[in-house]
């Protein structure tokens with residue numbers, strides 16, 4: 131039965147209301163589970179997950195009555211295609227769909243409740259305890275115990291569930307014949323047949339920056355921990371970089387700063403000294419977004435968010451931002467602690483909420499990021515302004531800022547930014563290289579861990595401090611793997627946020643080098659950003675990229691690493707010179723991973 135456009139519009143209006151309501155119900159069930167992990171709340175979430183799949187299945191059938199070739203209106207056809215793009219919900223075997231939801235819930239429960247043991251008597255949760263040890267301890271043995279303890283408690287216990295999870299997801303997603311495997315489906319949200327090769331090319335362009343940073347940090351860490359801890363292959367031990375996954379190195383800034391006597395910031399200390407409360411951290415973030423003309427948090431946000439880890443129940447501590455699809459209820463769930471890292475995560479999560487608020491009046495189907503990387507990029511972009519010495523001084527978290535001709539202070543600041551924004555790049559890239567190879571069937575369960583360490587050794591130039599084998603499951607020690615959450619979105623975000631930062635600083639006429647630009651209280655920058663955010667996923671993401679960059683030297687509808695490399699250019703030159711001065715050999719043996727026991 132071919133129905134015309136008018137009927138399609140009527141159908142879509144009805145769909146919009148029903149879908150938003152179903153989404154609300156599911157979000158409430160998921161919220162109840164994540165803020166109180168019990169058998170009952172997990173079962174209730176699974177029940178609602180099945181109800182949502184059933185709703186999507188039925189509506190996809192209803193939408194298929196319309197003949198898209200007879201729909202001329204681009205907007206209507208885009209909406210109808212989104213109603214029919216339901217992923218695993220197209221799989222009619224609800225028993226298997228329930229199993230997928232159960233497995234994901236169970237893996238997330240194991241991850242969230244895991245306690246890593248340092249010895250036979252002391253077992254600690256990841257947040258805040260093990261995170262703090264990895265961030266602050268300078269004792270090699272203690273770091274090794276925390277690193278190994280966490281993986282034994284999380285990855286090892288998740289391992290047995292992952293193979294079935296993968297095969298069920300692939301069976302469900304290939305049922306309709308539209309997708310080759312689950313990785314193919316994940317990548318389809320970028321609406322580009324060349325996406326996989328595009329990100330590979332971007333990653334290769336960023337290699338020189340990372341290799342120079344890696345060589346410098348390796349030399350400085352050798353001075354501290356002793357050269358005997360560093361193999362001839364050139365790898366750095368994975369557990370001495372200040373982060374449980376070696377994805378952000380800012381916590382070891384004090385050990386490796388280029389000009390230590392010009393110590394710039396210790397935000398964590400300032401937060402404690404100034405008796406910051408958790409709420410004040412959120413108010414500071416809200417003030418940044420409202421200062422550029424974006425939005426304040428709705429009152430339900432303050433009423434319903436979970437901002438502190440409860441003492442009397444188990445929760446999913448990994449931070450997230452929630453849209454309850456009723457245009458009013460938006461929440462953050464974060465086990466917030468008084469540290470600089472958490473202050474940045476507060477800005478990150480609130481950045482997601484701002485995106486939600488910008489597109490809340492769009493049709494339900496368009497209330498998404500232009501692509502998943504754009505949502506993460508929006509979450510992160512204010513941190514490029516917020517962390518400048520100028521801004522830190524403005525909000526009283528830093529007393530002295532490096533003067534304009536203080537190149538040493540400037541290098542220190544750029545270096546500190548590179549410890550998060552450059553150190554992250556290979557990790558942001560490799561997590562889904564691993565996952566996509568698993569979904570493709572290239573990496574079988576017997577070699578899950580070997581493939582993981584092949585990639586970690588190859589792209590990150592780090593190696594495991596204790597022997598690993600295929601009896602371990604280290605990918606499972608990173609939230610997004612048991613959580614089933616895509617990761618390439620962060621790599622895309624780390625590229626895109628510099629393109630946006632450059633464009634916004636330009637349109638806002640903020641003079642000076644890119645790395646000292648602070649868009650705080652600049653409503654022109656805010657308006658330009660808002661114009662993109664308000665598009666949601668109503669248009670292909672290239673148009674959203676063009677919306678932000680148009681009229682500037684970086685005008686493009688594509689991802690480009692040029693602004694990121696421009697931002698770090700003074701540091702790249704400094705690192706190249708310094709590495710040459712010390713005859714540092716850049717890079718590492720990409721095909722030989724120390725401490726991995728081949729089967």
Ligand SMILES: O=C(CCC(O)(O)[C@H](Cc1ccccc1)NC(=O)c1ccccc1)N[C@@H](Cc1ccccc1)C(=O)O
Pocket residue numbers: 377378448449450451452478479482505506509510613615620
């Ligand atoms: O995981 C996060 C922060 C959590 C989140 O805000 O990205 C969160 C992750 C998540 C949790 C549950 C389900 C899905 C995703 N994402 C969101 O809350 C979110 C994602 C898309 C749209 C709206 C909100 N960051 C990553 C990468 C990262 C990003 C930025 C700085 C440092 C590190 C990490 O910690 O490895």
Ligand SMILES: [Zn+2]
Pocket residue numbers: 478482505506509
């Ligand atoms: Zn995020």
